Each structure stands twice: as C-alpha cells, then as structure tokens.
Amino acid sequence: MQVRMITVGMFQSNCFIASCDETGEAIIIDAGDDGDSILKFVRDQKLRVTMIVNTHAHIDHVSALAEVASALSVPVVMHKNEMPIYENLAQHAMMFGLATPASVSIDRFVADGDVITFGRLSGHVIETPGHSPGGISLAFKDLTPPRIFVGDVLFHGSIGRTDLPGANHQQMVATLENVIMKLPEDMVVYAGHGPETTIGIEKLTNPFLVDLTP
Ligand SMILES: [Zn+2]
Numbered sequence: 621m622q623v624r625m626i627t628v629g630m631f632q633s634n635c636f637i638a639s640c641d642e643t644g645e646a647i648i649i650d651a652g653d654d655g656d657s658i659l660k661f662v663r664d665q666k667l668r669v670t671m672i673v674n675t676h677a678h679i680d681h682v683s684a685l686a687e688v689a690s691a692l693s694v695p696v697v698m699h700k701n702e703m704p705i706y707e708n709l710a711q712h713a714m715m716f717g718l719a720t721p722a723s724v725s726i727d728r729f730v731a732d733g734d735v736i737t738f739g740r741l742s743g744h745v746i747e748t749p750g751h752s753p754g755g756i757s758l759a760f761k762d763l764t765p766p767r768i769f770v771g772d773v774l775f776h777g778s779i780g781r782t783d784l785p786g787a788n789h790q791q792m793v794a795t796l797e798n799v800i801m802k803l804p805e806d807m808v809v810y811a812g813h814g815p816e817t818t819i820g821i822e823k824l825t826n827p828f829l830v831d832l833t834p
C-alpha cells in the first residue's frame with residue numbers, strides 16, 4: 621500500500637490517498653480542502669479512486685468532499701452517527717467565519733467491523749467516537765508494518781479536542797483505552813493533523829496516553 625499525505629486548507633488537515641501497488645486502485649480519506657491538489661495528485665499518478673472515506677465530518681475534513689466526489693464520480697462513506705455533524709456544516713462554517721462547503725449525499729454507512737476493499741487491500745472500520753459522535757478509524761492490520769488512519773482521535777503528542785458540539789470526553793477516554801491502547805506498537809498512525817507516528821511512540825511520549833493502562 622502506498623500512502624500519500626496532502627496537507628490542506630487553513631486548518632492544515634491531512635488528506636490521505638491510499639493505493640494498491642498492484643492494481644492502482646485507491647481510496648481517498650478525508651477530502652478536507654484544496655480539491656484541486658487532491659484531484660491533480662490522483663490524475664498525475666493515474667490512480668483509480670473507488671471511494672472517499674470520511675473519518676468524521678468536521679468542516680476541515682469535508683470541505684472538498686462534494687467537489688472531489690463529483691469530479692471522480694465515486695461513492696462517499698461515513699458512519700451514520702456522524703450525520704448530525706455533516707448536516708450542521710453551515711453552523712460549523714459560521715463558527716469559523718467560513719463559507720458553507722457544498723454538500724453531497726452519503727452513499728454508504730459503515731460501522732465497527734465493516735471492511736473497505738480496494739485492489740488487493742482490505743481495511744477494517746473501527747468505531748472511535750469521542751472527538752465526534754461517528755468518528756471512525758480505518759486499520760490495515762495485515763500489512764508490514766500495520767497501519768491505521770485515525771482522523772482526529774490521536775495526533776503525534778496530542779489528542780483531538782472534545783469541546784466541539786457532538787464531542788464527548790468520556791467517550792474519547794474509552795476510545796483511547798479500549799481501542800488505541802490495544803493496537804500493536806509498530807502500527808503506523810496517520811493522523812488528521814500533523815506528522816505520522818506509531819502507537820509505540822505515542823504510548824511512550826503522548827501525555828494523554830502515558831497514564832492509561834494498556
Ligand atoms: Zn475533527
């Protein structure tokens with residue numbers, strides 16, 4: 621699996637394009653902004669994108685969703701508990717003094733244990749709520765090293781905020797304890813903001829994880 625990270629927009633969120641080396645099929649994770657650069661990369665690399673997966677629906681992760689989904693004519697995937705956030709984009713935009721991004725219909729709802737396949741690769745959906753009600757992560761446990769896309773649940777040295785509408789601090793702690801702390805140490809973490817890291821590095825150095833028991 622090739623993973624390309626494109627950092628987009630005023631919130632510097634990470635859009636990931638994960639592709640199968642053998643078939644060139646790819647998925648986009650969080651078309652957060654700058655649709656032009658996302659589309660340019662996909663076209664330059666001659667990737668065949670088969671879907672867009674949303675870790676969650678905060679404005680900095682979906683601003684270019686409609687633009688990219690319609691340009692590529694691909695289905696859009698999200699957890700159904702994230703719909704109240706997605707349907708309130710206008711309010712979210714106003715909070716940050718931004719224009720409301722175009723919206724697109726969600727084609728497939730995914731939940732814990734669902735599999736997302738592209739080319740020869742399969743990612744497993746893990747529900748990771750707390751930062752947002754329908755936040756998901758996408759894990760590739762069979763790769764060497766294993767890899768996971770976590771959205772804004774976990775960052776290098778920090779975690780996602782839990783003071784936005786729909787967030788829940790207790791749920792966030794449960795996600796960190798029951799999901800994140802149980803992942804393999806060598807698993808590469810692709811976060812919604814900032815650089816990639818590993819579960820092992822975060823367990824050792826992330827102040828929000830060091831006091832949690834695995
Ligand atoms: Zn977020």
Ligand SMILES: [Zn+2]
Binds near residue numbers: 772
């Ligand atoms: Zn974000």
